[in-house]
Structures are given as structure tokens and as C-alpha cells.
Amino acid sequence: xxxxxxxxxxxxxxxxxxxxxxxxxxxxxxxxxxxxxxxxxxxxxxxxxxxxxxxxxxxxxxxxxxxxxxxxxxxxxxxxxxxxxxxxxxxxxxxxxxxxxxxxxxxxxxxxxxxxxxxxxxxxxxxxxxxxxxxxxxxxxxxxxxxxxxxxxxxxxxxxxxxxxxxxxxxxxxxxxxxxxxxxxxxxxxxxxxxxxxxxxxxxxxxxxxxxxxxxxxxxxxxxxxxxxxxxxxxxxxxxxxxxxxxxxxxxxxxxxxxxxxxxxxxxxxxxxxxxxxxxxxxxxxxxxxxxxxxxxxxxxxxxxxxxxxxxxx
Numbered sequence: 001x002x003x004x005x006x007x008x009x010x011x012x013x014x015x016x017x018x019x020x021x022x023x024x025x026x027x028x029x030x031x032x033x034x035x036x037x038x039x040x041x042x043x044x045x046x047x048x049x050x051x052x053x054x055x056x057x058x059x060x061x062x063x064x065x066x067x068x069x070x071x072x073x074x075x076x077x078x079x080x081x082x083x084x085x086x087x088x089x090x091x092x093x094x095x096x097x098x099x100x101x102x103x104x105x106x107x108x109x110x111x112x113x114x115x116x117x118x119x120x121x122x123x124x125x126x127x128x129x130x131x132x133x134x135x136x137x138x139x140x141x142x143x144x145x146x147x148x149x150x151x152x153x154x155x156x157x158x159x160x161x162x163x164x165x166x167x168x169x170x171x172x173x174x175x176x177x178x179x180x181x182x183x184x185x186x187x188x189x190x191x192x193x194x195x196x197x198x199x200x201x202x203x204x205x206x207x208x209x210x211x212x213x214x215x216x217x218x219x220x221x222x223x224x225x226x227x228x229x230x231x232x233x234x235x236x237x238x239x240x241x242x243x244x245x246x247x248x249x250x251x252x253x254x255x256x257x258x259x260x261x262x263x264x265x266x267x268x269x270x271x272x273x274x275x276x277x278x279x280x281x282x283x284x285x286x287x288x289x290x291x292x293x294x295x296x297x298x299x300x301x302x303x304x305x306x307x308x309x310x311x312x313x314x
Contacts (some may be wrong), residue, residue, distance in 0.1 A: 157210065162203065
């Protein structure tokens with residue numbers, strides 16, 4: 001008999017505790033955010049007291065968790081009037097260097113600098129934009145390759161007053177501008193003359209052509225490399241600022257207990273005045289659990305009484 005009574009009492013306590021927990025869950029507040037600032041001010045011609053609570057959330061945060069319930073402070077009840085949102089746009093600035101190369105037909109640095117742009121606009125792969133400026137100290141010129149060129153050299157010489165039109169009288173090679181040229185062709189011309197005794201004689205003039213070759217090595221082309229350096233920037237929205245605007249009115253006289261939400265949302269460093277009006281505790285959520293517990297206990301007591309009567313009759 002004692003065991004049955006104990007089981008009934010335990011069952012009643014469990015049911016009452018479960019119902020109380022469910023009631024607490026129904027009336028409890030979800031996790032919320034703390035304001036970064038709380039501003040108290042007066043508004044309008046009648047100096048209405050208002051409070052602005054400012055919250056900063058990331059893009060992934062849920063703004064529905066911002067506390068918006070009424071609360072009481074210094075004898076006044078505050079209620080939500082409006083909620084504003086502002087995207088805080090930040091600018092990320094980085095130093096960026098862009099390397100460029102281009103072909104050139106000369107290795108003259110002065111000419112190359114005149115051909116290069118002083119500035120260039122750039123957009124990076126990750127969305128940064130900006131204007132870069134030429135770093136003159138970074139300009140370099142490299143040779144693409146070399147080739148050999150052969151050219152033909154020519155020169156002519158005249159040899160007058162020769163006694164005979166004989167090629168052996170003509171030099172077979174000459175030096176011209178540091179190059180050795182060889183005899184290629186000879187053209188003769190003659191003139192009539194007399195010697196000292198008055199006898200007629202013939203004199204010859206040779207015009208000799210000399211040829212040769214010269215080889216020179218030259219660059220086939222040049223490549224210019226240079227660096228442009230400067231700052232690039234990208235706008236990004238990393239923070240969203242919400243402002244909850246609360247109006248107020250005089251709190252009812254029976255409100256004695258401080259509102260739990262006010263204490264949660266206000267600045268942690270701020271303390272309330274001892275005479276702050278407080279709202280009454282709502283016990284409606286506890287009525288059903290208590291009634292269930294009473295019914296269970298009554299049924300248990302009735303069962304015990306019936307069992308005793310049954311034993312007495314036997």
C-alpha cells in the first residue's frame with residue numbers, strides 16, 4: 001500500500017514539473033543581442049521621453065532577435081515606435097603592383113619612357129579597383145635575340161700616267177675605312193703626249209674598282225618590362241546598424257517590479273533607481289500545471305481510500 005502511494009505522489013510531481021517547464025519555455029525570451037549604445041532624449045513639443053537602442057549585427061545575424069518588448073524605467077513604460085536599418089559600408093584599401101611587358105624596336109631608355117603610359121587603371125580579380133602609377137626605377141629592357149647582317153663594300157681608285165695598260169701595274173688590294181678591299185675591275189683610258197725629244201708617246205690612266213664584304217651583328221628586337229604601383233580599394237558591407245526607437249508614457253501605479261527585458265537590454269554598466277516601477281508577475285502560465293497536480297493527487301488519495309474500504313470489507 002505504501003509503495004502504491006509513493007508511486008502516485010512521484011507521478012504527480014513529475015507531471016507538475018514537466019508542465020511548469022513547458023510553461024517556462026512558452027513565456028521565456030529567446031537569445032537576443034546587447035545594444036552598443038542607449039540614448040535617452042526628449043522629443044516633440046511636449047518633451048516626450050524617448051530611448052534609442054543601437055545594435056550592430058553582421059550580415060549573417062538574425063535581426064528578429066533584437067529585443068522589442070515593452071519595458072519600464074523610472075516610472076515610465078517604454079514601447080517600440082520604429083526600427084531603422086543602416087548598412088555600414090566600409091572601404092578596404094590595399095597596395096597593388098601590376099607588371100606589364102611590351103615589345104620595342106629600340107633599347108633607348110629615354111625613347112621607351114616616352115612611350116610608356118604614366119598611369120593605368122586596374123581592376124583585380126577579387127574586385128579591387130584603382131589607378132596605378134609607373135615606377136620608373138622598375139623599367140628594364142631585354143634583347144629578344146641577335147642576327148648577323150652581311151653588306152657589300154665598294155671603293156674606286158684612279159692610277160694615271162701609266163706607260164702601259166697592264167693590270168700588273170695596279171695594286172691588287174687596298175684598305176678603305178678599316179676594311180680590306182680587293183681589286184674587282186679596271187677601266188683604261190689613254191692620252192697622246194710627247195716626250196722630251198718631241199717624240200709622240202701614249203699615256204694610260206687606270207680606274208680600278210675594289211670590292212669587299214662586312215658583317216655586323218644586330219638585335220632582332222627588345223622587350224620592355226615595367227611595374228605600376230598604387231592603392232586599390234573595394235567597398236564592402238560588413239556591418240548592419242539597427243536602431244530601436246522607443247516612445248514612453250507614464251507607467252501604471254501598480255507596476256512595482258522592474259521589467260526583466262529592460263534589465264537585459266540596457267547598458268550593463270547602468271543601474272536602476274531603487275524606486276523603479278515594476279510590472280506584476282504573470283502567473284497564468286502556472287495555473288494549468290497546478291491544477292493537473294491537484295487532480296492527480298486527488299485521484300491518488302481516492303484510490304487509496306477505496307482500497308482501504310475494500311480491505312475492511314474482506
